[in-house]
Amino acid sequence: MSKKATQRVLAANEAKAVINRLRISPRKLNLVAGLIRGMTVSNALTQLSFSSKRIANDVKKALQSAVANAENNHNLNVDSLYVKEAYVGKNIVMKRMHTRGRGKSARVFKPFANLTLIVHERAEEAKPAKKSETGKESGQKARCASQEGV
Secondary structure, three states: OOOOOOOOOOOOOEEEEEEEEEOOOHHHHHHHHHHHOOOEHHHHHHHHHOOOOOOHHHHHHHHHHHHHHHHHHHOOOHHHEEEEEEEEEEEEEEEEEEEOHHHOEEEEEEEEEEEEEEEEEOOOOOOOOOOOOOHHHHHHHHHHHHHHHO
């Protein structure tokens, strides 16, 4: 008589982390999210650690959360994870008033944003075998050897 479990939205080799109500405009947050899109997790963490943007620390926490979800909840290999998706959405906007000269006032908008990170496990691919010398390469080596001997 209990409610049926919902189907998993993500693939078996993916994990997700969401942060709602980050106090920054979505446009500024998207700049930092764009930095790490498509990167391996280790490179993305390094990039965020040395970023001068204030929000980079919160994005780093979200990425670490996604990696922890992948490792603990889905048994994925942390070394082969990369940031598949990093997208930003709008949230509420607080509207405040700022006093101006001559008894007037101006509106101040304080936007919030949502951040969603999806990490994906890359399949371990077999390394390609070393290519043998083609006729063109061996011909060039032969010409170089003949020129040295002359």
